[in-house]
Amino acid sequence: MTTTVPPTTTAPPATAPSTGASDRARGEQRLGWMLAGPAFAVMLLVTAYPIGQAVYQSLFAYRLTDPENRRFVGLNNYGVVLSDAIWWQSIGVTVLITVITVVVELILGFLLALVMANALKSIRPVVRAAILLPYAIITVVSAFAWQFAFDLNSGFVNSWFSWIPGISADTDWFGSFGSSILVICLAEIWKTTPFISLLILAGLAQVPDVLQEAAKVDGASWWQRMWKVTIPNMKAAIMVALLFRTLDAFRVFDSIFVMTAGANGTESVSFLAYRQTIARLEVGLGSAVSVLLFIAVVLIAFGFIKGFKVDLSQARGEK
Amino acid sequence: MRRPWRSRLAAAALAVVAVGGLAACGSGESGPPVLTWYTNPDDGGQATIAQKCTAAANGRYSIAVSVLPRESSEQRQQLVRRLAANDTSIDIMSLDPPYIPEYAQAGFLAPIPPDVAARVTEGTVQSAIDGATWDGKLVTVPFWANTQLLWYKKSAAAAAGIDMSQPVTWDQLIQAAEKANTNIAAQGRRAESLTVWFNALISSAGGAVIAQNSTDPTQIQLGLDSPAGQRAAQVMSDFAKSGREGAAFSTAGEDESVAAFEAGTAGWMVNWPFVWSKAKSGVEGGTLQQSVVDDYGWAIYPRVDADKPAAPPYGGINLGVGAFSRHPDLAYEATECITSTQNQKEYFLTNGNPASRSSVFSDPEVLADFPMAPTIEESLQLAAPRPQTPYYSEVSGSIQREYHPPASVSPATGADATALIQAVLSGRQLL
Amino acid sequence: MSAKERNWWIVAGVVIVLYALFPIAWIVSLSFKAPADIANGQFLPTVFTWANYSQILTGDAAALFLPALRNSFGICLIATFLACILSMFAAYAIARLDFKGKKLILSTALAVAIFPVISIVTPLFNLWRLIGLYDTWPGLIIPYLSLTLPLSIWTMSAFFREIPWEMEQAAQVDGATSWQAFRKVIVPLAAPGVFTTAILAFFLAWNDFVYGISLTSTSAARPVPAALGLFSGASQFEDPTGATAAAAVVVTIPVIILVLIFQRRIVSGLTNGAVKG
Structure with missing residues (x-):
């Protein structure tokens, strides 16, 4: 999955004058809403309305094939979900995948960005084009590629890596929890690291050369410069990348659907919601899971913004 | 893969789809009604049968096939989702037997006319009839019967x-x-x-x-x-x-x-x-x-x-007619054509899916190609259906x-x- | 930079290229394997065959694949187009006008972007059933806007902020009508931003899977990612590995072409605002 990338710095203010006759201000106000209104309305329509609907439906016991027995049950569905071990297990799986992928992607993405920043002009376009491919490729396609590579019948991984202890021609990667998660994480990491690395690359470019030079003159080693100058100066870029990737990873669905379909306890929260509503047609229960997932995402975003002081107004290019 | 028939069948499938596509464009206008048949994936056999039955109908109806996903649980999801929306475009469905009670109980299947019921169960192996029944009533038409x-x-x-x-x-x-x-x-x-x-x-x-x-x-x-x-x-x-x-x-x-x-x-x-x-x-x-x-x-x-x-496990496919179909009578007529002894036999021969009618298993051509046909028939007599429940x-x-x-x-x-x-x-x- | 250091960066660059291309090369290689060759345990096929491609393009999987390809192109292009039009106006207003609610619109876009798709799909599925949008093109185009709109508004307003709008007035002073000034001065300046946004929005829509499998059920609207999981072998018990790989390659070709031609733009779009201080 991919996410929107916010511009991470303050852009020069718009040219429109902020003072003037109140008539003019009112006119501008109206024009602004006339232009931006439709997009705003569509966004509300496709998200706020459905989530409101989901909240409403989550209060009913409602199975699609049995509409006569639809009945109001209050918060009972939430009780069922929250007291069910499988909900907590899927939360655990989702958090595990999120933490592993985001940490690895951050480190790997940083390395990729360093290479791109230092690569010679001649090979930079090649590296850049190559790195964009995983970003642009369909997640499901990437999931299939990784699944087929590790699959016992169609794959080559077992025969290539049989020299590693523990891997043989019969190693069944999707037969246990740990190895399934490993392959899912590999696929996710491969696909989304380029995105992180591009954001970090942009952040690297933001670090003022003057500071670097000054540190050099002071005799700071490469590592010292990295820790004391480079990273602190690109904290905002890293945090924004981290926030978006975390929220994205938390919604993981496609790879799990393709690779394990939830076997061996690899269900993510999104997968659990999908199964209740779309597969089982238990609309009430499924809506409750969806609403809880939504709340979890909001909490994470809130936690990031408050806890890590990610300045989103800065990220939005607003003052 | 089964090359020799494959290309032929592919052509047939394309033709059927083309016919279906053209006809769908003109739906609501004159012309014979197009019955949409939702099939499970196979080697093209159902598409061929659809074409044959379209020809045999002499212009009273034509059948267009639409292929469902591979896993029977996903086939069910797709169909039930549409039926819950009272979809009128579902005329005939290839149904995996264990899910049939759910369709029947939810009122998603058009009732079978008694004369049709009598004809399609005649000479049919018992496990296939059981699999097509819910609550003591035949609710689907036995098509082919599978067993391990x-x-x-x-x-x-x-x-x-x-x-x-x-x-x-x-x-x-x-x-x-x-x-x-x-x-x-x-x-x-x-x-x-x-x-x-x-x-x-x-x-x-x-x-x-x-x-x-x-x-x-x-x-x-x-x-x-x-x-x-x-x-x-x-x-x-x-x-x-x-x-x-x-x-x-x-x-x-x-x-x-x-x-x-x-x-x-x-x-x-x-x-x-x-x-x-x-x-x-x-x-x-x-x-x-x-x-x-x-x-x-x-x-x-x-x-x-x-x-x-x-x-032994019992499986196969039975044909259901959608409760919201605009032409349930024609659809049932079509299911009789589809499940004719001749078609069951050819489907067995070309796609390897065993018939639900006993006589097919002793057919000389079938025996020549499938020497295990008698074992399959014996297995079907012993076969236990999966739990029947909505x-x-x-x-x-x-x-x-x-x-x-x-x-x-x-x-x-x-x-x-x-x-x-x-x-x-x-x-x-x-x- | 010393020669030794330079060589190391080149090696690192090559490693990155291999990293990025390897899984793609693998699925391409797999798509050229004959059914009996799939299980050869090797990366490359023993014998190259086009059989998987003919199966999905002209063979018995064509009835599944070709409509899906048409749906994917049609739906994604329309969703991208609509998102671009809507966000063009919104981004212009955000970049140029001073009005209350600017912050609200941008925050909303941000919130929509982080929204869990699965939370939207459940109620949409229900609503679409009731109003007859289930398994139709509009039934996918509308939810795709929830993916493409936020990104488009963000990216485009970042681009529009950098346009020197004064030039419009300057042109008017020089005697051009306001329409001429807009067409001759502003449109050429804004076009690259709009175009880049369109590419990114298209990628997002093209990538969708959850909406695709949940809101469709036939070839009438089913997009390719959803169709990928539906291939079948000769019987429904046989695995369709080759056909799936071939279809995966076909849907990847458009994104590869876009990436190769527009890589510089895509990078600037993705990181816009971050590069320039």
Whole structure:
């Protein structure tokens, strides 16, 4: 999955004058809403309305094939979900995948960005084009590629890596929890690291050369410069990348659907919601899971913004 | 793959789709009604039948096929989702039998005219009729009937010194595989095939997944924690831990089983008869030695205990007519054409899917191509249907969750699964 | 930079290229394997065959694949187009006008972007059933806007902020009508930003899977990612590995072409605002 990338710095203010006759201000106000209104309305329509609907439906016991027995049950569905071990297990799986992928992607993405920043002009376009491919490729396609590579019948991984202890021609990667998660994480990491690395690359470019030079003159080693100058100066870029990737990873669905379909306890929260509503047609229960997932995402975003002081107004290019 | 027919069938499929597409554009205008037939994926046989029946209808109707996903649980999702929206475009559906009660109970199937019911059940094997029935009434038209056989390599059986013409138990099979130093291919993947296997085991042990049926989900009594259920669980776990289950057993489905059997790593295999068509087309395509296929043997599905008969899995496809179809009468007429003895026979011959009508199994052409046809018919007589309930998807999903991976199955699994199913059916737990 | 150091960066660059291309090369290689060759345990096929491609393009999987390809192109292009039009106005207003609610619109876009798709799909599925949008093109185009709109508004307003709008007035002073000034001065300046946004939005829509499998059920609207999981072997018990791989390659070709031609733009779009201080 991919996410929107916010511009991470303050852009020069718009040219429109902020003072003037109140008539003019009112006119501008109206024009602004006339232009931006439709997009705003569509966004509300496709998200706020459905989530409101989901909240409403989550209060009913409602199975699609049995509409006569639809009945109001209050918060009972939430009780069922929250007291069910499988909900907590899927939360655990989702958090595990999120933490592993985001940490690895951050480190790997940083390395990729360093290479791109230092690569010679001649090979930079090649590296850049190559790195964009995983970003642009369909997640499901990437999931299939990784699944087929590790699959016992169609794959080559077992025969290539049989020299590693523990891997043989019969190693069944999707037969246990740990190895399934490993392959899912590999696929996710491969696909989304380029995105992180591009954001970090942009952040690297933001670090003022003057500071670097000054540190050099002071005799700071490469590592010292990295820790004391480079990273602190690109904290905002890293945090924004981290926030978006975390929220994205938390919604993981496609790879799990393709690779394990939830076997061996690899269900993510999104997968659990999908199964209740779309597969089982238990609309009430499924809506409750969806609403809880939504709340979890909001909490994470809130936690990031408050806890890590990610300045989103800065990220939005607003003052 | 089955090249020779394939290209021909592909052309046929395209033609049907083209006809369907053109006709759909003109729907609402004049011209014969187009019946949409939702089919499970096959080797193009249903598309060919659709074309033939369109021609035979003399312009009164035409049939367009629309292909459903591969897993029967996903086929059900797609159809039920549309039917719940009162979709009028669903005329004919190829339905996997265990899901039929759900359709019938929800009122998604148009009632069968009595004369049609009488004609389509005449000479049909009993398990297929049972699979097409819900609440004592025939609700779908039997089309083809599937059952799993026990496939073996004659060489492996000889090496093990086991007489495959006699009934065998799972324990005997494991011992034979030990002796012949080979594996037994079965389906341990977390999918419908796991329920298929478990249901065969519990039925052969003399029990049933559902002991007392009901249309009220909270009133369904389960038989998983019974002695038969315990015995089935034990056979399952013994097999999964036998060391003869082969590599990646917990992710193996039907196709992985065939691969192991063809490659020679498995000397025995429980599987549907498509393996025979696959083997023959492998020889035609040059990917499989004729000598391998000559080594194929077949027998009735294994027993759980020597003194109780086998209960082979029953599957196949029945045809349902959508309750919201604009032309239920024409649709039922079409199902009669589709399931004619001649079409069942040709479908068997070209796609390897066994007929539901008894007479087909003794047809000389069928016998020439499918020497195991009599064994299939015998197996169909013994076959045990999967639990018939409108909540089949929940029951099967719970079984898959609790009994997977098969090596983890213990005497407590029956009680756990019972508790899970009851909680899921009464809305107290997620699945 | 010393020669030794330079060589190391080149090696690192090559490693990155291999990293990025390897899984793609693998699925391409797999798509050229014959059914009997799939299980050869090797990376490359023993014999190259086009059989998988003919199966999905002209063979018995064509009835599944070709409509899906048409749906994917049609739906994604329309969703991208609509998102671009809507966000063009919104971004202009955000970049140029001073009005209350600017912050609200941008925050909303941000919130929509982080929204869990699965939470929207459940109620949409229900609503679409009731109003007849289930399994139709509009039934996918509308939810795709929830993916493409936020990104488009963000990216485009970042681009528009950098346009020197004074030039419009300058042109008017020089005697051009306001329409001429807009067409001759502003449109050429804004076009690259709009175009880049369109590419990114298209990628997002093209990538969708959850909406695709949940809100469709036939070839009438089913997009390719959803169709990928539906291929079948000769019988429904046989695995369709080759056909799936071939279809995966076909849907990847458009994104590869876009990436190769527009890589510089895509990078600037993705990181816009971050590069320039």
